[in-house]
Amino acid sequence: MPLSDFYLISPESQSTMSEEPKVPASTAQTPPKKKKSGQSAFERIGRYTVVRLVTLLITVTVGVYLTILIANMGGYVDEIRRGEIREAVSLRIMNDPVLKNLPADARAKQMEGLIALEEKKAGLNQPFMVRSISFLKGAMTLNLGRAKSMSSDSGSRQVNLIILERLPSTLVLFGSTGLILFFAELFLALFLSRRYGSFLDKLVVALAPTSAAPGWFYGIFLILIFSALLKWLPFGGMVDAPPPDDRLQYFLSMLRHMILPVMAITVSQVFLSVFSWRTFFLIYSSEDYVEMAKAKGLTSRDIERRYVLRPTLPTIITSFALTLIGLWSGAPIFETVFNWPGLGRVLFQAVGLYDTAVIVASTVIFAYLLAITVFLLDFIYAMVDPRVKIGEGAKS
């Protein structure tokens, strides 16, 4: 039975990024073909990266366009624009002494005329296919319009300012969680594959189903225990209020606020990932070439690094990319539970205020974030995947 069957089990373990089949166990066995002269591994990685970049850009474009289609199916994007124009025109008429003193019906007629003119100027009378392209251009360049009722901390109504202002907090939270998760899981999985059948191993296997619940769910429990009952840690937020002036104090306060969110994500992810990675390691450790290496008398450290980790790493990175995508996607709810002032919370607030421009913009930004995550991991993938490096089978 092929290895991929096993991966029916864990939702996060399929290859998103590359359509090559999973690293077959035999790749590591076959001696590397002689490098073609004139093309270094560096070049190959470069080429691979460029190709992936282009593919991802196309993917993002399609994703953003889809978002626009969904959002505009009820004419919502048009509505944002129309509302803006109407407001601007009526303001202009009110400020115009000549127009202001016209009789009401004449003024209304004048206004309708002006609105029609402005809408024509903005291209709103064009067919939707044409308009959607101009929206797409705006969205891709983060030219996302103005919010109806939300504003950035600096008071701007510019949607891209509102969103970019919140981006760092989201990046800090999910970036650091991602790093911690990856190394913790890798280390633990290796550790358990060495101690197969031990109590700890059985515990992780038994706890794997707990990953059925998402991070926010454990977050609520953690808040209940550590904030409500024990009163050790804050309920939510990113820093103390008021924020400390001192840089170090600010950092420490943020660290304190990050403990629970990081813990929540870890609890919801770690057992299933460690379980499936460890199983993966175990399957690879029973390959013939590992037995051979053992027979040769290599140290277990060497075997692990060169014969187990090496062929499995690309797949593990792919699986991790899917985990990260899941985390990003779940940000709106996760940040809401922890009151974390990031992108996800902006989206949540925008939903509450029915601020269409911000909702569309957040979705676009999330599409970008996912693509960038995938790209970064793809890059690492290219560096560790022997096929890309050696040039064998690297068709992309």
Place this chain on the structure above:
Amino acid sequence: MKMLKNNLRELARYPSAIAGLVIIIALVILSIYTVIAIPYQEALRLWRGGEDIWYKNPKTAAPLWVNWFTVTKKSETIFLSTIEEPELKTVTVDSSGYNRFEIVMPFEYEADEFPKDMAFFFNSTFTEKQPHLSITLLTPDGRELRVADFSIKATQTYRPMQDDRLTRRLGGLTADKGFFNDPNATKENPVPLKGAYQLKIEGFTFEKDNNIDAEVVLYGNLAGWAGTDHRRRDLGVALLWGTPVALAFGLLAALGTTVTTMAISGVATWFGGIVDDIIQRITEVNMMLPFLPILIMISTFYSRSIAVILGATILLSIFGSGIKTYRAVFMQIKESPYIEAARSYGASDVRIIFNYLIPRIIPLIIPQLVVLIPSFVFLEASLSLLGLGDPVLPTWGKIINDAQTNGALYQGQYYWVLEPAILLIFTGLAFALVGFALDRIFNPRLREL
């Protein structure tokens, strides 16, 4: 089919799977019971009805069973009504032919704390002359406290704790303490006097055939088996109704997604070439779409109805990672001799895909399907938690949402969050346990690990 049966029999070898199955069966029975005991319309009436239905409950009261675990007993909600218990009311006709009412309401007060609030609701029928009431309370130690005398309208509410004259009469204590305080306790440190109380309401009417009904609620800190929320609603209704909703959503979404994915993947693999390429590209794009934000967008802009969300969820999940996994398996099956045989005797493409290819993969799909269910159950809860749940149905996620927006955790109303959360985790764990065991059975390579 036989293989399926054998595999299911094997499931019995996994204690975790049995535990999961027991929970699932219990949840299914609970769902069936709920749908029969509280029909949909009744559930909506109870959950959305308004103050007329909820006035009997206190706000944010913990469930009754909290008292089983505490030494100092919290106050339970006491509800006395002449509408529900007509025997509390005796009617006599006086010399002038008018009805005279004597309502005696006995109750036991056993809590170690005072009630949270109290309210008297009166209904009366009269044409011009309002009936008159006088209310007294008999304490266990034989004191008789005059509560109030007043005339009532057709519907009248009296809240003793807001009655300043009563407070003065009770020596500066508000009615909750004034009524139930032990006379031996100090004023600074009041202790409730436990025992049998009696509330006496005498009603005089001044027209023929007038009627008076009284309902008295002593709002405690506990009510019902599940407690109540900030709008005095009984959480039990939502907890019960959340079960069929969660199960149905999870099951339908998982089934819809898996079956469609399987079919599409089968078609793609069979035809190969450009069809396969297109489907692969769609999958890659789809997997990078921000799933939850798009779902949020759909539910904000279009509809929050659970059917729409279910549809959107399925649509967005069809082109998921499953396509690639199944493809790998289909690729292998495609090369099998029996497919070649089918091709050689001229079986149509449709026949080969749906009769020969797909049935082979079904055993592999089952664990996947079961494991998927909890993720959809939690998805529905996530959307509800964001305030995007179905506007009508009570669900578990919506209870958590209400609790979060009302700061339940800050205020120590843990039951409000814990009850739906525990049901959610039970559902999630049950399906995950069964799914994991099924996976081991259907994928023998895992068995020895």
